[in-house]
Amino acid sequence: MINLESNIGKPADDEPAQERAILKCCDLSMLYEPGKGFENANLEIFSGEVLAIVGESGSGKSSLLKTLSAQIDSQHGSLNYFPASSTTSLNLKNISEAKRQSLIRSDFGLVHQHPMDGLRSRVSAGGNIAEPLMQNGERNYEQLRAQALHWLDAVEIDCDRIDDLPTTFSGGMQQRLQIARCLVTQPRLIFMDEPTAGLDVSVQARLLDLMRKLVKQLQLSVVLVTHDLSVARLLSDRIVVMQKGKIVEAGLSDRVLDDPQAPYTQLLVSSVLQS
Amino acid sequence: MPALLIAENLSKTFVLHNQNIQLPVLYQQSLELHAGECLVLNGPSGSGKSSLLRSLYGNYQTDSGNINILSENSYVDICHAHPRKVVALRRNTIGWVSQFLRVIPRLPAIEVVMQPMLESGITEHHARDKAEYLLNHLNVSQRLWELPPATFSGGEQQRVNIAQGFALDYPILLLDEPTASLDDNNSAKVIELIQAAKRRGAGIVGIFHDAWVRDQVADRIYTMQAITPKGKTRDYQ
Numbered sequence: 139m140i141n142l143e144s145n146i147g148k149p150a151d152d153e154p155a156q157e158r159a160i161l162k163c164c165d166l167s168m169l170y171e172p173g174k175g176f177e178n179a180n181l182e183i184f185s186g187e188v189l190a191i192v193g194e195s196g197s198g199k200s201s202l203l204k205t206l207s208a209q210i211d212s213q214h215g216s217l218n219y220f221p222a223s224s225t226t227s228l229n230l231k232n233i234s235e236a237k238r239q240s241l242i243r244s245d246f247g248l249v250h251q252h253p254m255d256g257l258r259s260r261v262s263a264g265g266n267i268a269e270p271l272m273q274n275g276e277r278n279y280e281q282l283r284a285q286a287l288h289w290l291d292a293v294e295i296d297c298d299r300i301d302d303l304p305t306t307f308s309g310g311m312q313q314r315l316q317i318a319r320c321l322v323t324q325p326r327l328i329f330m331d332e333p334t335a336g337l338d339v340s341v342q343a344r345l346l347d348l349m350r351k352l353v354k355q356l357q358l359s360v361v362l363v364t365h366d367l368s369v370a371r372l373l374s375d376r377i378v379v380m381q382k383g384k385i386v387e388a389g390l391s392d393r394v395l396d397d398p399q400a401p402y403t404q405l406l407v408s409s410v411l412q413s
Numbered sequence: 414m415p416a417l418l419i420a421e422n423l424s425k426t427f428v429l430h431n432q433n434i435q436l437p438v439l440y441q442q443s444l445e446l447h448a449g450e451c452l453v454l455n456g457p458s459g460s461g462k463s464s465l466l467r468s469l470y471g472n473y474q475t476d477s478g479n480i481n482i483l484s485e486n487s488y489v490d491i492c493h494a495h496p497r498k499v500v501a502l503r504r505n506t507i508g509w510v511s512q513f514l515r516v517i518p519r520l521p522a523i524e525v526v527m528q529p530m531l532e533s534g535i536t537e538h539h540a541r542d543k544a545e546y547l548l549n550h551l552n553v554s555q556r557l558w559e560l561p562p563a564t565f566s567g568g569e570q571q572r573v574n575i576a577q578g579f580a581l582d583y584p585i586l587l588l589d590e591p592t593a594s595l596d597d598n599n600s601a602k603v604i605e606l607i608q609a610a611k612r613r614g615a616g617i618v619g620i621f622h623d624a625w626v627r628d629q630v631a632d633r634i635y636t637m638q639a640i641t642p643k644g645k646t647r648d649y650q
Contacts, residue, residue, distance in 0.1 A: 187497070187500075343518030344518070346518060347517060347518050347520060354531075372515075372517065375496070375497075376496050376497075389496055390471060390496040390500070392472055393472055396467070396472055396473065397472065397474050399428075399474065401430035401431060404430055404431055
């Protein structure tokens with residue numbers, strides 16, 4: 139018989155999750171100048187979860203995202219990635235440039251706030267999706283075209299538009315195209331910086347719904363930077379709140395939003411118009 | 414049979430830093446929930462019913478005490494568990510039905526109901542069958558099923574929400590005024606769902622505004638009173 143009473147009442151504070159993180163940073167800092175950037179960030183990202191980083195402009199959330207995604211270096215602390223294929227972690231701070239590039243191409247996906255930052259304006263929509271595959275060595279034209287069509291369909295872009303330039307697309311379509319280009323290499327971890335910020339509300343709703351669906355379907359892990367708390371509530375499992383370069387609160391998304399503890403989070407939550 | 418949920422000495426005070434206010438809402442609350450019973454939280458508004466219920470779901474953070482939830486033959490303290498663990502508990506162990514639907518843009522009503530089932534690995538075919546059964550049971554007109562609930566009336570949204578809450582057979586169900594603003598006929602349909610959940614062995618903690626609904630579902634009443642500055646008394650019947 140199992141002793142059910144055995145673990146009742148024992149302190150479980152700071153209990154670690156029973157699963158292995160896929161990305162972990164300890165005391166990570168990157169200050170461009172005092173008060174600019176972020177400091178002492180401690181974070182873990184787990185498989186299949188969406189982590190939202192929220193905070194006002196200048197709180198350091200985008201810098202943190204760039205560092206976590208190995209786009210920029212950090213000054214202090216550690217940053218480790220746990221590849222699916224290996225039991226040992228990869229220290230992203232002491233990694234060769236070649237290895238960093240190949241890791242970003244194979245395991246990471248980036249979605250920028252401005253879609254054209256992540257797209258090539260003089261390449262067709264299909265070409266934009268196929269390009270990351272070509273960088274990873276795929277050469278078969280039929281294969282590339284089939285993949286492009288598949289992902290256009292997945293992000294709800296009419297397949298007839300495959301040969302059109304992204305500059306002829308609307309903002310919402312461009313953003314969906316950028317997501318298709320990001321997903322085609324089947325990354326394990328996706329970093330998104332304000333993906334819905336520049337879009338109309340109706341277009342935003344469609345994109346959010348699409349992102350929510352893809353995250354569940356493909357079991358993606360996502361780190362999402364947003365200043366929009368309703369986006370964080372809809373998409374994320376956990377929220378990290380940043381203020382002036384520091385993480386001031388972290389926890390389950392609905393707990394952080396419905397019962398905020400830190401003064402800054404309370405201010406943030408109470409400043410939002412209820413819909 | 415071990416209890417499904419054991420809450421011990423829960424206390425909570427809201428600290429509103431920016432207004433410099435402290436609002437005590439829970440003081441030394443303890444309760445147990447067993448399989449097949451419905452425990453009703455009862456008391457005047459402002460007595461902390463909703464705060465207690467939200468704490469049981471991990472939606473509110475308590476200052477002290479613990480809430481042990483039976484999951485896979487051992488107890489997990491939701492007050493101190495890692496958020497990932499709380500997410501897992503909510504997927505398989507604790508269900509939540511409130512009177513308000515958080516609408517996901519564009520998602521048709523039937524898919525709103527199917528969603529928790531699909532996420533827990535039930536096939537689309539079975540999920541659709543069950544969703545149709547629940548929506549039918551709750552008198553949600555079939556012509557609404559393929560429409561997003563954002564434009565539905567309050568009562569219709571609420572019934573979609575209830576269908577979603579009862580879609581999975583959670584061992585523990587938390588109900589926050591599920592019949593508020595429903596007419597008697599539809600409230601009776603919800604009562605039937607609650608009775609069926611009790612029969613399959615679910616433990617239910619609920620807040621019910623209507624006395625007649627409460628009388629029909631309650632096995633035990635947990636009485637709450639607003640906290641006086643010195644602390645709070647409670648009756649446990």
